[in-house]
Structures are given as C-alpha cells and as structure tokens.
Amino acid sequence: MSKLNKKLLLSTVSALVLSACGGGGEETKTVTAPPAKVTPTLSLSVAQSSLTINENDQGVISLSTSYNGQSTIDYSVSFSSEIVGVSAEVIDQSLQLNIDELENDHVITLTVMASSTADNLSSEQSIEINLTNSSVVEVIDEVELWTDIESVFKFDDFELALLPTIYAKAAYFNGKLTSTEYQTRVSDFTAIKVEASNQKSAEENTSLSTGVTDYQVSSITETELVALLDKVKVLASSEYNKLVEKVNELALLSDETVPALPLDSFGYVETYGVFSGVIGATSMGTFVEEKWQFSEQYQILNTLIPVLGNTNECSAN
Structure with a gap:
C-alpha cells in the first residue's frame, strides 16, 4: 500500500472514532419512562355493626371510605325488610336513620354500599338494626x-x-x-x-x-x-x-x-x-x-x- 493510501485510511478511521465518541460537542438526550398506571381501589368500613333505636328517634353511624381513584363515590342504603316509617341516608360520611312511630319491635339488616361507576368498583357493609316500639x-x-x-x-x-x-x-x-x-x-x-x-x-x-x-x-x-x-x-x-x-x-x-x-x-x-x-x-x-x-x-x-x-x-x- 502506498504512503498516500495509508494516510487516507488513517484519516477515515480517526473521523469514525471521533464521531462514535460524541465528537463535535453534541449533548446526549435523556428519555423519561411514563409513570406506572395505578389501579383504583375502594373500601368501606362502619363504626359499629349494630344499633338500637327507639321509635320517633334518630340514629347515626360513622362511615369511613378509602378510595384512590379520580371518580366520584355514590352511596346507597337498603333494608332486609321494608318497615313503614323507617328511612336512612348517607350525609357527610355518616349514615343517618330516622324512625317514626312503630307498630311492633323489629330486627332488620341494613346494607350501605359505596360505589364508583366509572371504575366499576363497590364496597358494602351490613349493620343489624334493632327497632324498639317504646310506646x-x-x-x-x-x-x-x-x-x-x-x-x-x-x-x-x-x-x-x-x-x-x-x-x-x-x-x-x-x-x-x-x-x-x-x-x-x-x-x-x-x-x-x-x-x-x-x-x-x-x-x-x-x-x-x-x-x-x-x-x-x-x-x-x-x-x-x-x-x-x-x-x-x-x-x-x-x-x-x-x-x-x-x-x-x-x-x-x-x-x-x-x-x-x-x-x-x-x-x-x-x-x-x-x-x-x-x-x-x-x-x-x-x-x-x-x-x-x-x-x-x-x-x-x-x-x-x-x-x-x-x-x-x-x-x-
């Protein structure tokens, strides 16, 4: 190989080495990985599992809801048997029961449910309610x-x-x-x-x-x-x-x-x-x-x- 060809080959190799090593002063860009996707969860707990209420009185049970999703939580209340004059609703994390005049004593099961329709999640708790016809x-x-x-x-x-x-x-x-x-x-x-x-x-x-x-x-x-x-x-x-x-x-x-x-x-x-x-x-x-x-x-x-x-x-x- 002639001296001229050897010089040309050496120049080419040097250029390739400089290019591979970041020659020319260019900065390396860092790519951030997307955050891991969080799966929503929902749980409901009650302060007590039973409650006794006299007629013409009210009862309150505290609720605790744990939810890490972005949707809203809806609450519903149902009874094992419908009693005239007995109603319940959830207000500000409290289950509030209203009892009107009763004709007999009753023992019923109340079920309160928290749900997120968007996440297809729900959680429920049951409470034994003793209704007393005090009169x-x-x-x-x-x-x-x-x-x-x-x-x-x-x-x-x-x-x-x-x-x-x-x-x-x-x-x-x-x-x-x-x-x-x-x-x-x-x-x-x-x-x-x-x-x-x-x-x-x-x-x-x-x-x-x-x-x-x-x-x-x-x-x-x-x-x-x-x-x-x-x-x-x-x-x-x-x-x-x-x-x-x-x-x-x-x-x-x-x-x-x-x-x-x-x-x-x-x-x-x-x-x-x-x-x-x-x-x-x-x-x-x-x-x-x-x-x-x-x-x-x-x-x-x-x-x-x-x-x-x-x-x-x-x-x-």
Whole structure:
C-alpha cells in the first residue's frame, strides 16, 4: 500500500472514532419512562355493626371510605325488610336513620354500599338494626291491669249492703217505695250485679287475655292490641253503667236526698289500686295528698264506698 493510501485510511478511521465518541460537542438526550398506571381501589368500613333505636328517634353511624381513584363515590342504603316509617341516608360520611312511630319491635339488616361507576368498583357493609316500639310499654302495663277480670268486674262501688241499700231506703223513707217494692229493688239490683259480673267470660276478655303474648310474637300490632283493650273497657263500662242507672232511679225517687252518680266514669284508679266509677270522677271530687275527697254534695258516699275504708256494719241501717 502506498504512503498516500495509508494516510487516507488513517484519516477515515480517526473521523469514525471521533464521531462514535460524541465528537463535535453534541449533548446526549435523556428519555423519561411514563409513570406506572395505578389501579383504583375502594373500601368501606362502619363504626359499629349494630344499633338500637327507639321509635320517633334518630340514629347515626360513622362511615369511613378509602378510595384512590379520580371518580366520584355514590352511596346507597337498603333494608332486609321494608318497615313503614323507617328511612336512612348517607350525609357527610355518616349514615343517618330516622324512625317514626312503630307498630311492633323489629330486627332488620341494613346494607350501605359505596360505589364508583366509572371504575366499576363497590364496597358494602351490613349493620343489624334493632327497632324498639317504646310506646307499647304503657299499653302492655294497662292491658295487664284490665286482664285481671276478677278486679275489673267486681264493681265494688256497689257493695249490696252499702250504697244500693241506702239508696233504696232513701226512696222508701221518701214515700216513693212500699216495703215490698223496696225489697224488690234490692233483689233486682243483686240480679243485675250478678249478670254484670258474669261478663267475665265474654269474648272481649278472652281475646285480651292473650293479647300481650300475641303482640310479642308479632301476631298483632300495637294498634290492634289497643283495640282489644278498648273493647274490654267498653264492655266493663257498659255493665257498670247499668248499675249506675239503677242507683240513679233510686236517687230520683228520693228527691235527691242521695246524689245521682255519673255515667261513663269507670276506670282504674292507680292511687287506690282499684276499678271505680266514683273515685277519680272529677265531677264528684278530687285527690288531696293522694287521698280522695268528695265534694260537698257527695259527702254521704264517704261511708258507702268500701275502698275508702270508712264503712261499718251500721252503714246501711
């Protein structure tokens, strides 16, 4: 090879080496890799797994939602069984329940769900809700009083040797009854009281006797239990009124020497623990320091009503 060709070859190799080594002063550009794609996740948790709420009250359960996506979160609430007057909604990460008047106690499951439609994600939690019909407690207490039919249909206000006999004698001494009529009136009154007492076996009383049990197993509602109670009250009041009407006939024959009694006043008197249509009747008197006081025109009754404790063997003489 000639000296000239060797020089040309050397020049070419040198140029290639300089080019490969970044000769000419050019900078190397750095390429940044794209960020790794994040898969959205969604989870929901609740502060408690059960809650007891009384009727006409509210309940709140805190929620916690974990979500790393870019979409919005929607919430929905469903019940295992629909109860009238029970509603729920999610507001500011709180599950808020509103309970109206209830007819029975209930145990239901509430399910709250958080979801992201855009990410096709959802998460749910279930909560046991105990709904308490608190108002029925007073109803049950009253029912238990009125199922004591021996006390209800005793009609102790009309102890034969006391009030009925005194009223019949007042009519007799006023000249409106003969001796025979006097005896007949007393006998008639006895028969009426026996007949009234026999209503203990009436269907109304039989139905009420199982009312509380039927309510507790949800066979009937509170409204239906109250209806059963009202039927017994109406029956007892009706029978009591029959006795009042007979007494008032005698009061009229005495020219009101003895006072007439009010109708439709029969009920339970808690202070004395008895059923009466006289004690507690506001038209006849009032309670003073938990003791019944008759107004002036009814003072004669103080010794004629057994529960007051003022009677004696001579009261009817």
